[in-house]
Each structure stands twice: as structure tokens, then as C-alpha cells.
Amino acid sequence: MTDPAVRSARGVGRLFGAALFSLACGLIVGYLGGWVPVPPRWDPLAALDVTETPNMLTPFKMRRTRADPDQCLAALRVSGLRFSAVPDRAPVQGCGFTNAVRLEAGHRVQLSRATVLSCRAALSFALWERHDLQDAARAELGQEVRRIDHLGSYACRDVNTGDGRGTGRRSRHATADALDVSGFTLSNGRRIQLLRDAPQPWEDAQALQRDPVARFLHAAHAGACRRFDGTLGPGYNRVHRDHFHLEAGGWPICR
Secondary structure: OOOHHHHHHHHHHHHHHHHHHHHHHHHHHHHHHOOOOOOHHHOOOOOOOOOOOOOOOHHHHHHHHHOOHHHHHHHHHOOOOEEEEEOOEOOOOOOOEOOEEEEEEOOOOEEEEEEEEEHHHHHHHHHHHHHHHHHHHHHHHOOOEEEEEEEEOOOOOEOOOOOOOOOOOEOHHHHOOEEEEEEEEEOOOOEEEHHHHOOOOOOOHHHHHHOHHHHHHHHHHHHHHHHOOEEEOOOOOHHHOOOEEEEOOOOOEEO
16 A cells, blocks of 8 residues: 555645646747747747857757748848858859858958858858857957958869868868868967967867967867867868868768
């Protein structure tokens, strides 16, 4: 026979569970009916706002926004980026771009030169620059990044293995979905170049302990992994020893 105290506790538990379920259902119905106000940054159906501090809903909003050309451009217009739309292009099979922009500058950074990026890649760039790159520079170097040096974005080519082997697979650069970042200039004029300043090897624990530049580069790389679908750097292979490869689309990878 079950102890009365146990039966009582179970009954209370069932009542509590039923109350929570009813409350959750009521909140969902109220939200869908528009009776329960939800701040936009916590509303999964609200538009992505790049200026807001990212939260657990940001990846979901990001995927939804990047999949819709109009929503993507609308989010870019309030992101702080300087850009202009460019016509769609399809020169050969597997190359070209749609819904792309000519990116001229970031929120608080200049670019070494303007470059063409797909809207979805530009949106990832906007989040990374505002919420990851600048935070890393302030935390590790006490400065902000004022300029980003890059090696280019759109290029109609296959994946570069570095050893001359043909892959037969188009690079994300071939659809303007990738940007290769090679260095940074800080607000005090100091220049940081991956080829010169990245720790060798990339995961050198002693370098990370003693060198704030190494920690900054690692933090910038980690932030890119949060905002882009693919991020490759000096720790991946020799082809990437001098830059971060940042791409939208494709399989998730952070190396």
C-alpha cells in the first residue's frame, strides 16, 4: 500500500504540472492572438535586428532572414553597413550570384576595398563585426577595429586544396558567399596581419597565455564561427595560414 504522504506528494505534483501546462497553453494562445506582448528580441516571429545583442533566438531568426531575399535586404538596411545592391549575375555554370550587394564599409570599420557579397554573407558579416570582432578587440587589446583587410570575395573558381589537386567542387567564393579576411587595423593605427601575427601553431597555449594579439585573433575566429556557416583559419591548413575564410551556406565547419 502506498504511503499517504507519497500519494499526497504525487497529487500535488500532478496539480502543479497541470497548472504549468495550462499556463504555457494560455501564453501560447495569447502570443498567437496578439494579447500577450513579447519584446521583439524575444519574439521568434519578429524581424532580425542586427543592432540587438544576440540571444538564443538569433540563429533561428538569422536562418529565416537569410532565406528570404527581401527580409535579408531589409535587415541589412538597418545594420549600419554601407552597401549598394548589384544586379544578379550568372556567367557560367556554378558561378554567379543573386541578391548580392557591394559592401563598402561595416558599422564601425572601413574595408581595404569594396567587395561583392551575397546578402546572407553580408548579414553574417554585420553580426560578426558588431557583436564579436569589436568585443574581442576591446577585451584583449583595449582598442576597436577601424579597418579590415581582405583578399577578396567573389571569384569564379573551385575549392583550393593548396596542392594542385582538382576537386571539381565550386568554392563558396564562386557564389559571392565567402570573404577572406587577412588583417585588421586598430583605432590607434596598429596593424595586425594573420600571416605575421597569428600564433604558430594556431593552438599554441603559451602564445595564447602571453600574447593578447593571439587571444584577439582566436576570439575573432570563434565569433566568426557563431555567425557564419563556415569559418576556416590558420589552424585548418597552409592555404589558410594568412587569412580567415568566412562563408555563408554549405556545411557547418569551424576550423
